[in-house]
Amino acid sequence: MSITSDRPATVDTEPVTPGLTDARWTDGPGGYTGVEPTAEWAEEVRRLARARNATLLAHNYQLPAIQDVADHVGDSLALSRIAAEVDADEIIFCGVHFMAETAKILSPEKRVLIPDERAGCSLADSITADELREWKAEHPDAVVVSYVNTTAEVKGLTDICCTSSNAVDVVASIDPDREVLFLPDQFLGAHVKRETGRDNIHIWAGECHVHAGINGDELADQANSHPDADLFIHPECGCATSALYLAGEGAVPEDKVKILSTGGMLDAARQTGAKQVLVATEIGMLHQLRKAAPGVDFQAVNERASCPYMKMITPAALLRSLREGRDEVFVADDVAERARQSVERMIAIGNPGTGE
Incomplete structure (x- = not known):
């Protein structure tokens, strides 16, 4: 969806922050480097955002410095809904x-930028629009339910979207006699099937490579070595089934195992009575959890669970985006309209969730 904007690509309406006049960035395999997240950097980022009349949104999995400089931090759907509501010309996602595509879908009149357009997603890439068309042709009467972690084109072929926090409610709202095609995450799909008891749900074999890599063996080892800790587990994780098995076998008390979206983790963090919590999700989430409950010891189940795509949004990339007006995100009008309907149908069931 292309819009016309009179705002110049490069904005510099005030003197730049001292110390960053000659800031340069280098484009490498892991993204843009060469700029450190100093106090001067944060001041310059905020100055440029004001000059552009831009709102800065940061996902929970971003680097801590990016989270701290943002106007809003959260999960993807919550941030996209904020993007639609804020009074701003531009959204820096x-x-x-x-995620930036979803923000564009819900706020088509705004210019949406992502600091590095190469920041993709292994889960979203696990199903293409053509693959979904073929799958739908095999099940012509099925209802297509897509996790919000999908491309705009896939959302445009979807009947109703879901988040990890409302996926069970979304599927439960569908006529029990209708087949359901659930995509793309196989672990979230297994969670939904387990909770709803449906035997007519077909699940796409996609996965987030980071969450899939948090396995049941290391969860069991961590739980054994931290017997008093609560377990916060994202349903995309390969260890989610293992966690429920441990609880069912009595190896871990059932009330300590919590399958939660990122938004749900923050809510649970504020309410937990545990002194220690083991967290199974991307490690960027620990920053927000520790801010939400500073008296709790949050530890990663897998300290290597870091998404390289999320970490491509570096301090250098953000500064580059604000200075040069890059990289803009476009969604074709017809695709955006269909995708918007699938998101709105989700919201209409009464539990829009809080994102992935």
Whole structure:
């Protein structure tokens, strides 16, 4: 969806912050580097955002410095809904590409930038629009339910979207006699099937490579070595089924195992009575959890669970985006309209969730 804007690509309406006049960035395999997240950097980022009349959004999995400089931090759908509501000309979405697309879908009149357009998503890439068309042709009467972690084109072929926090409610709202095609995350799909008891749900074999890599063996080892800790587990994780098995076998008390979206983790963090919590999701989430409950010891189940795409939004990339007006996200009008309907149908069931 292309819009016309009179705002110049490069904005510099005030003197730049001292110390950053000659800031340069280098484009490498992991993204843009060469700029450190100093106090001067944060001041310059905020100055440029004001000059552009831009709102800075950062996903929970972003680098801590990016989270701290943002106007709003959260999960992808919540941030996209904020993007639609804020009074701003531009949205700078510090996340991965499908998230910036969703913001554009819900706020078509605004200019949406992602600091590095190469920041993709292994889960969103696990199903293409053509693959979904073929799958739908095999099940012509099925209802297509897509996780919001999908491309705009896939959302445009979807009947109703869902988040991890409302996926069970979305599927439960569908006529029990209708087949359901659930995509793309196989672990979230297994969670939905387990909770709803449906035997007519077909699940796409996609996964987030980071969450899939948090396995049941290391969860069991961590739980054994931290017997008093609560377990916060994202349903995209490969270890989610293992966690429920441990609870069912009595190896871990059932009340300590919580399958939660990122937004749900923050809510649970503020309410937990545990002194320690083991967290199974991307490690960027620890920053917000520790801010939400500073008296709790949050530890990653897998300290290597870092998304390289999320971490492509570096301090250098953000500064480059604000100075040069890059990289803009476009969604074709017809695709955006269909995708918007699938998101609105989700919201209409009464539980829009809080994102992934």
